[in-house]
Amino acid sequence: MRFTLEIGDKEKSHLAFFRNALTGSMETKVDGKRVAKQSLFSPSTHFSFRTRRRYEFLVGQTEPHKVVLEKERPQLFGGFRPQTYRVFVDGQLVHEQTGY
Numbered sequence: 001m002r003f004t005l006e007i008g009d010k011e012k013s014h015l016a017f018f019r020n021a022l023t024g025s026m027e028t029k030v031d032g033k034r035v036a037k038q039s040l041f042s043p044s045t046h047f048s049f050r051t052r053r054r055y056e057f058l059v060g061q062t063e064p065h066k067v068v069l070e071k072e073r074p075q076l077f078g079g080f081r082p083q084t085y086r087v088f089v090d091g092q093l094v095h096e097q098t099g100y
Contacts, residue, residue: 011063021100030059
Protein backbone atom coordinates (compact mmCIF):
# COMPACT_ATOMS: atom_id res chain seq x y z
CA MET A 1 0.00 0.00 0.00
CA ARG A 2 1.35 3.36 -0.97
CA PHE A 3 -0.19 6.81 -1.28
CA THR A 4 0.81 10.48 -1.17
CA LEU A 5 -1.20 13.55 -0.21
CA GLU A 6 -0.69 17.28 -0.35
CA ILE A 7 -1.84 19.07 2.80
CA GLY A 8 -2.40 22.80 3.23
CA ASP A 9 -3.52 25.73 1.12
CA LYS A 10 -0.79 28.36 1.30
CA GLU A 11 1.96 26.22 2.81
CA LYS A 12 1.98 22.83 1.07
CA SER A 13 3.17 19.76 2.97
CA HIS A 14 3.60 16.39 1.28
CA LEU A 15 2.59 13.27 3.18
CA ALA A 16 3.91 9.94 1.89
CA PHE A 17 2.67 6.62 3.29
CA PHE A 18 4.11 3.17 2.62
CA ARG A 19 3.25 -0.23 4.08
CA ASN A 20 4.85 -3.52 3.05
CA ALA A 21 2.13 -6.17 3.06
CA LEU A 22 4.66 -8.99 3.23
CA THR A 23 6.56 -7.82 6.33
CA GLY A 24 3.99 -5.54 7.96
CA SER A 25 6.44 -2.65 8.25
CA MET A 26 4.99 0.82 7.78
CA GLU A 27 6.44 4.29 7.38
CA THR A 28 4.87 7.73 7.09
CA LYS A 29 6.89 10.79 6.05
CA VAL A 30 5.97 14.46 5.87
CA ASP A 31 8.24 16.53 3.64
CA GLY A 32 10.85 13.77 3.79
CA LYS A 33 10.90 13.49 7.60
CA ARG A 34 9.63 10.32 9.27
CA VAL A 35 6.65 11.00 11.55
CA ALA A 36 5.35 7.45 12.12
CA LYS A 37 6.91 4.02 11.83
CA GLN A 38 5.98 0.42 12.46
CA SER A 39 9.11 -1.70 12.44
CA LEU A 40 9.55 -5.19 11.07
CA PHE A 41 11.43 -6.05 14.28
CA SER A 42 8.77 -4.85 16.72
CA PRO A 43 6.56 -7.68 18.10
CA SER A 44 3.52 -5.36 18.13
CA THR A 45 3.79 -5.15 14.34
CA HIS A 46 2.89 -8.83 14.03
CA PHE A 47 0.97 -9.64 17.22
CA SER A 48 -1.71 -7.29 18.50
CA PHE A 49 -5.30 -7.57 19.68
CA ARG A 50 -6.06 -4.02 18.59
CA THR A 51 -7.77 -3.70 15.23
CA ARG A 52 -7.25 0.06 14.93
CA ARG A 53 -4.11 2.17 15.27
CA ARG A 54 -3.93 5.95 15.23
CA TYR A 55 -0.93 8.10 14.49
CA GLU A 56 -1.24 11.83 15.23
CA PHE A 57 1.18 14.55 14.18
CA LEU A 58 1.35 18.21 13.14
CA VAL A 59 2.39 19.38 9.68
CA GLY A 60 3.33 22.85 8.51
CA GLN A 61 5.12 25.75 10.17
CA THR A 62 3.18 28.89 9.24
CA GLU A 63 -0.04 27.00 8.48
CA PRO A 64 -0.11 24.11 11.01
CA HIS A 65 -2.56 21.24 10.58
CA LYS A 66 -3.30 18.32 12.88
CA VAL A 67 -3.13 15.10 10.88
CA VAL A 68 -4.47 11.75 12.09
CA LEU A 69 -3.59 8.59 10.19
CA GLU A 70 -5.81 5.68 11.12
CA LYS A 71 -5.16 2.07 10.12
CA GLU A 72 -7.92 -0.50 10.63
CA ARG A 73 -7.55 -4.22 10.04
CA PRO A 74 -10.07 -7.07 10.06
CA GLN A 75 -10.48 -9.06 13.28
CA LEU A 76 -9.46 -12.48 11.93
CA PHE A 77 -6.28 -12.97 9.89
CA GLY A 78 -5.85 -9.19 9.67
CA GLY A 79 -2.38 -9.35 8.19
CA PHE A 80 -3.59 -11.44 5.27
CA ARG A 81 -6.67 -9.39 4.37
CA PRO A 82 -7.17 -5.86 3.02
CA GLN A 83 -6.80 -3.07 5.55
CA THR A 84 -8.42 0.36 5.57
CA TYR A 85 -6.39 3.55 5.88
CA ARG A 86 -7.96 6.93 6.67
CA VAL A 87 -6.32 10.35 6.83
CA PHE A 88 -7.98 13.16 8.74
CA VAL A 89 -6.75 16.77 8.52
CA ASP A 90 -8.08 19.04 11.25
CA GLY A 91 -10.83 16.51 11.98
CA GLN A 92 -12.03 16.20 8.37
CA LEU A 93 -11.65 12.95 6.41
CA VAL A 94 -9.53 13.77 3.34
CA HIS A 95 -8.46 10.31 2.17
CA GLU A 96 -9.63 6.71 2.60
CA GLN A 97 -8.14 3.71 0.89
CA THR A 98 -8.50 -0.06 1.33
CA GLY A 99 -5.93 -2.59 0.21
CA TYR A 100 -2.84 -4.53 1.10
